[in-house]
Amino acid sequence: MRRVNSLIWYLQRFSGILLLIGLGIHFWVLHFANKTGEYLYKDVAERLSNPSWKAFYIVFLVVVIYHAMVGLRMVVFDFRIPNFLKRLFSIGLLILGIVLFLWGMNSLLAVKPL
């Protein structure tokens, strides 16, 4: 268990760095490169028709959900709670993470080029 916790700890740091880079790119595309200030379906569709962008957003989704779920786990584990509740909470977060991933993927894959 100690090894798993150590791996989770390292991955949380690594995913944080990836997110800084990913969110920077996402922010640049949406706000700096966007000349009209509007968010339109056709722009999203155009971006996602490129396999590299699609891959970027899938990886981004996985990383952001991982970081968020482990972050929530850290906040709750700061409190003194019994081990069985910790385990239960971790399982709940794993399920929530999977649901959020499937939800996000459903939106990503539903976008069709116009």
Add this chain to the structure above:
Amino acid sequence: MKEVVRKDMLYKSVKFRYGLNTGLFAWILHRLSGLALVLYLIMHLTVLSTLAKGPESFNNLMAKMNILIFKVLEVGLFGVFVYHGLNGIRIIMSDFGMESKYHKGLFWALFVLVIVLVIVGGYPIMKHALH
């Protein structure tokens, strides 16, 4: 001469030691900003789920959100993200023993950098709403 330690003085010194210092302030802000970002993630996925309902549904929602108050909230969100991200780097540096000597100064430098980045990054968000 024997030093007398009064209980109330001891309490005061302990209270002072566990008061709101820079490290605790940074830690609380990191936790709160993280919780805010998780909440935003769920809201963002909810908004993006309209993509699955087709172009009209997505464009209509985006048009409704293209107002000043949402732009201000977006700048606020950007600030929360920048703080969380930069403080995260500070935490990583601290984890690997790279900033222990200057951690207070580094935190306040980070705070100033967050304000600068919010101004620089907030401008492109706000300019379309203001014109």
